[in-house]
Amino acid sequence: MFAVGAMLGGFLGGAVFARMKRFIPYLPAGTLFGFTLVKSEAASWYRIMEMFHFQSFHMYGIMMSAIVAGIIGLCP
Secondary structure: OHHHHHHHHHHHOHHHHHHHHOOOOHHHHHHHHHHHHHHOOOOOHHHHHHHHOOOOOHHHHHHHHHHHHHHHHHOO
16 A cells, blocks of 8 residues: 555655545445445346336335435434
8 A cells, every 4th residue: 555655646746645545435335335236236227127117116115215314314
């Protein structure tokens, strides 16, 4: 990590790399979120087509659970 930081720090400037380091903890969270979406078939074209044809509740269930989780997260 130090060698990469020294290389990027010299190439991009120390301030830019220092700002980029703040976002490194979010990379595993985003990767886990993407993995979860793929495993739940939310990224499947077939599931999306089913949703727009009102043939399946699968995608609506995912969206509603995300809305409920967001509301719970925003409530004090």
